[in-house]
């Protein structure tokens with residue numbers, strides 16, 4: 006009986022070796038998600054990708070017009086889908102965006118404040134005011150655009166990409182040293198967290214069955230073991246760094262610079278130069294126009310002007 | 322074989338067409354079909370990266386199948402809200418005990434599981450006592466920090482913390498890695514006791530073929546995420562050709578007997594003692 | 609030339625009652641393969657940490673005696689020189705990782721000793737090729753199997769081609785064939801580059817035939833040090849000290865005790881087969 010089973014399994018195995026050449030898509034784990042290894046995104050230099058963080062994450066701060074911020078948001082999604090990031094993975098941020106919306110609009114409707122030029126209108130039995138409402142709308146989209154400008158970076162890049170970006174800028178070694186050490190510490194912290202959670206799940210912890218309060222308590226409880234682990238990790242990493250000759254100065258004993266193989270693996274192309282230059286120029290231009298000349302401020306928003314006119318026209 | 326391998330006993334875990342893919346696309350398990358029965362001692366072997374740990378974690382619901390299913394006492398691991406029930410049926414001791422210990426005293430460590438499945442104070446205490454005693458963790462150590470124990474003790478605390486939930490099936494991932502002879506024997510004999518006298522099903526993952534030969538009654542061999550052999554240890558080791566394809570090497574003494582087969586040595590010698598017996602028989606007969 | 613020389617070496621961790629390593633005198637010639645065996649907690653790791661200089665630099669405790677690396681007191685050797693002279697593979701591969709991808713991990717040491725791009729590139733290719741980890745480059749070293757972690761840890765030190773390489777239980781999680789291949793690699797490197805190799809191991813079967821010397825650590829002291837042919841000739845002593853000889857050796861030893869065999873004890877499998885054949889030929893007509 007047993008022998009027959011072995012024979013059968015072996016037979017199946019031979020058969021399967023021929024048919025199991027199914028190639029599955031290789032993915033690369035990033036800080037917040039996964040991206041196909043062959044994403045066109047990775048043709049761009051890490052520094053270029055890093056600049057998109059500044060560009061997309063900060064630019065909306067200087068723009069009040071919601072229609073432009075929505076366009077930036079659309080651009081972010083196009084960029085992500087061109088990078089072949091699975092957009093459905095972004096679903097997890099939906100609750101956050103909805104919560105923020107409810108919170109902001111509830112405050113603005115409940116506590117609109119009052120100024121003489123406020124234009125009121127009734128809506129489903131409520132007395133609403135246009136100006137504070139539109140202000141909230143604009144702030145909301147600005148915030149969401151900034152949020153996704155940041156999320157896009159962290160869901161397409163790893164610690165390594167950020168390190169390469171920083172080192173490309175030739176900041177002093179001590180700075181990049183501490184930066185990389187803290188990135189590693191963050192990475193290990195997350196790793197330890199994952200380990201502890203898995204250990205707890207192996208002993209019956211069911212996070213999906215917890216209430217929000219319980220979950221908060223749980224996370225607070227992680228701090229103790231994480232702290233102990235961190236102490237041990239510090240010892241370990243000191244040993245590990247020393248054992249392979251890492252020094253704070255970044256200099257060799259003969260005075261030369263430590264070599265940087267990983268960095269030189271990333272080609273810095275003309276396209277990267279052009280993109281970075283383009284993004285920086287646009288950024289500077291927007292800041293100058295906004296701060297110096299009041300472009301894209303709330304009062305000048307065509308959408309706002311149009312709606313206000315409608316409201317005033319319709320009201321009279 | 323001292324015990325019946327199949328049929329007579331109840332099926333505890335049923336795995337059907339199990340596939341598992343990690344988020345980065347690594348296809349770690351391909352189409353695994355497997356049944357684990359009551360009161361068996363099973364060794365899960367195979368080369369590095371063949372998917373043993375992945376399979377073990379799937380057997381207690383830590384990893385959910387990408388397709389196919391794992392049923393524990395009829396309970397599908399993919400169904401939400403079954404975690405607490407599953408851990409009282411199948412326990413998994415991690416490959417690295419450091420990945421399992423997180424409390425700041427040994428007592429809390431062992432008590433975590435029983436508390437978590439909602440047992441009362443007295444029952445929890447009782448189980449901590451029992452598990453600690455069975456695993457040879459002395460009371461005097463209860464307030465020590467698990468991180469700063471010796472390797473052997475850490476391993477035992479890890480097993481105790483799983484045992485405290487009294488699962489029928491216990492999976493231990495590489496129980497003897499880094500342990501010396503005495504401690505390896507200790508932990509293996511302890512696992513054998515659980516199997517022989519307490520009715521547990523034990524699944525070990527190991528690269529030490531001598532241990533497989535000495536302890537396991539049934540052997541499951543994985544290669545590149547596929548289950549290629551499943552059967553009685555003796556039968557598995559008597560097929561070196563197929564084993565070689567799975568990058569598994571039987572114990573030295575088994576190979577030695579197989580290399581001098583022309584003298585009528587049995588193909589399935591599992592220990593030096595058996596080899597000596599066989600030799601004496603042959604030498605006497607031929608004289 | 610002497611690669612390593614320990615003189616009256618003792619070390620006690622602070623807070624411990626006993627010395628973890630006590631009065632060790634040890635000379636290791638260049639280009640030899642030394643295996644260190646012994647039960648848990650008997651000072652194997654402590655001894656090799658003293659040689660590498662991690663003790664006393666990164667630990668608290670009491671130190672007596674002296675360790676010399678190629679004739680130079682190891683406490684006077686600077687960090688980078690030490691890194692390129694003495695490679696050290698930790699027992700727990702995870703405690704050795706400093707990077708978040710395997711590729712970075714492999715080049716980390718090479719970058720630190722300032723090797724030029726092409727050399728780093730060639731070493732990276734070479735080491736990944738022989739240790740079979742090329743397809744793991746892009747993964748996180750925490751998200752691979754136990755044995756793969758161990759391969760990465762070994763490869764990242766081997767890539768530096770140090771003059772002395774210390775490996776603390778480097779293959780505890782490798783499959784039997786993987787163990788063989790790692791030790792084959794080590795032997796080849798030893799022969800090609802005059803490397804001196806020290807391996808701490810519990811599993812003696814694979815390393816015995818490769819070793820020039822086997823050293824038994826017991827209660828912080830060297831209980832026995834001999835070439836493998838001599839090392840196993842008193843199996844009761846070994847078993848008392850927690851060491852089990854390889855099965856083939858043990859079998860032939862039993863034949864010897866029962867008067868069937870009177871030759872030299874084999875230390876490797878092939879030798880075991882040969883001796884067994886001899887005995888069988890003689891005792892079957």
Ligand SMILES: Nc1ncnc2c1ncn2[C@@H]1O[C@H](COP(=O)(O)OP(=O)(O)OP(=O)(O)O)[C@@H](O)[C@H]1O
Nearest residue numbers: 343349369370371372373374375751752753754755
């Ligand atoms: N967290 C993870 N993310 C992605 N891939 C993983 C992860 N863990 C393991 N793998 C991959 O899945 C495959 C199977 O790994 P697994 O840990 O199950 O192997 P194993 O049989 O336990 O090997 P070992 O004997 O070395 O412990 C390997 O190729 C490994 O690289």
Ligand SMILES: Nc1ncnc2c1ncn2[C@@H]1O[C@H](COP(=O)(O)OP(=O)(O)OP(=O)(O)O)[C@@H](O)[C@H]1O
Nearest residue numbers: 472621624628646647648649650651652653654655
């Ligand atoms: N960091 C430390 N602090 C205090 N004591 C330690 C430390 N590391 C080891 N010891 C103690 O020193 C002694 C020797 O330990 P060591 O780790 O050298 O043993 P080993 O032979 O390598 O054992 P194993 O086979 O378990 O790795 C033990 O008694 C141990 O408890």
Ligand SMILES: [Mg+2]
Nearest residue numbers: 374416753754
């Ligand atoms: Mg494993």
Ligand SMILES: [Mg+2]
Nearest residue numbers: 652653699776
């Ligand atoms: Mg040790």
